Amino acid sequence: MLLSFIIPVYNTEDYVAECLDSLLNQNIPQDEYEIICVNDGSKDASLEILNQYAYTHPNISVINQENSGVSVARNTGLEHAHGDYIWFFDADDLIKENCLFEIKEILLNNECDRIIIKSKNFRSNSELFSDETNPTCSWKDSVVWRSIFKKNFLNDNNLRFHPGLIFGEDALYIFECLYCTPKAFETNSLVHYHRIVEGSASNNMTPEFRKKRIQSTLTEAKIVQKYYERNDNIYPTETANRLMIYLWGGLYELTKMQRKQFKPILDDLKSCGLYPYKTPLACTATKSCQHNRTDLLGKIFDFVYVHQHRTWGFLSMRIINFLLKLINKSL
Numbered sequence: 001m002l003l004s005f006i007i008p009v010y011n012t013e014d015y016v017a018e019c020l021d022s023l024l025n026q027n028i029p030q031d032e033y034e035i036i037c038v039n040d041g042s043k044d045a046s047l048e049i050l051n052q053y054a055y056t057h058p059n060i061s062v063i064n065q066e067n068s069g070v071s072v073a074r075n076t077g078l079e080h081a082h083g084d085y086i087w088f089f090d091a092d093d094l095i096k097e098n099c100l101f102e103i104k105e106i107l108l109n110n111e112c113d114r115i116i117i118k119s120k121n122f123r124s125n126s127e128l129f130s131d132e133t134n135p136t137c138s139w140k141d142s143v144v145w146r147s148i149f150k151k152n153f154l155n156d157n158n159l160r161f162h163p164g165l166i167f168g169e170d171a172l173y174i175f176e177c178l179y180c181t182p183k184a185f186e187t188n189s190l191v192h193y194h195r196i197v198e199g200s201a202s203n204n205m206t207p208e209f210r211k212k213r214i215q216s217t218l219t220e221a222k223i224v225q226k227y228y229e230r231n232d233n234i235y236p237t238e239t240a241n242r243l244m245i246y247l248w249g250g251l252y253e254l255t256k257m258q259r260k261q262f263k264p265i266l267d268d269l270k271s272c273g274l275y276p277y278k279t280p281l282a283c284t285a286t287k288s289c290q291h292n293r294t295d296l297l298g299k300i301f302d303f304v305y306v307h308q309h310r311t312w313g314f315l316s317m318r319i320i321n322f323l324l325k326l327i328n329k330s331l
Contacts, residue, residue, distance in 0.1 A: 004083030041067030113182035
């Protein structure tokens with residue numbers, strides 16, 4: 001078995017059949033690759049659709065579990081994978097027709113732990129082939145579906161997703177993979193299409209989900225903090241930057257909350273030594289990803305943003321957010 005696709009499935013009845021069709025409409029024998037679908041407690045017709053496909057296609061298997069999150073679903077799939085290579089795939093994404101022969105040749109001709117594939121974002125099928133060069137997805141070190149990993153590399157380094165994380169789990173996983181210094185190869189041809197879905201985890205802005213996102217982001221900061229404090233000089237700048245980006249991102253969301261809401265979370269950061277926190281010497285990040293302004297106001301915002309881990313910086317950002325709220329109300 002050359003390749004295992006691992007697909008967490010949760011309430012994607014509108015897209016999962018199209019996803020599976022794209023994986024099946026390929027130019028290598030189906031006994032050379034498998035599609036492992038992990039149904040993570042879907043409440044719609046996703047499981048029924050998966051079972052229908054598995055009944056007619058022997059290279060598709062379905063694992064049904066209680067809702068445990070995408071990290072657990074991917075770990076479950078990995079434990080059942082038979083392929084020499086692993087491709088973590090999203091249930092609403094697609095690959096190009098008859099592209100797996102090319103992928104197979106790349107895998108067989110390059111002794112690599114990680115193959116980075118080229119991907120394009122799309123919102124509707126009409127965008128798929130309109131312009132294959134724009135817009136492309138450049139987040140190769142932040143998402144898992146742009147990488148195909150050698151299974152032995154993942155197992156030898158005990159690389160698994162952290163359960164409970166609902167936001168940013170991809171970027172953390174890639175970081176931990178990179179920390180193990182994989183030998184990598186990047187392809188040039190576009191083979192993957194990533195669907196942007198409104199209401200997905202990356203776009204969900206409900207208060208309840210926002211709180212879970214904050215907790216996930218700050219948990220990731222704690223995990224990367226341990227890597228940085230190991231002081232083994234593996235990617236010190238990258239590690240320091242990721243630590244601070246996670247920390248600033250979580251703190252920024254906290255500054256928008258009422259004191260009774262953010263205080264328990266801030267107290268937890270204090271107990272971990274992450275607030276107040278001294279900027280790591282290796283950190284080179286100096287800007288936020290919250291805006292694109294380059295004027296004086298943008299520079300002021302960036303300055304305060306990258307000092308939120310200090311008491312004065314956190315209080316200053318709370319004031320800024322309060323003023324922005326007043327301005328928005330007056331408009």
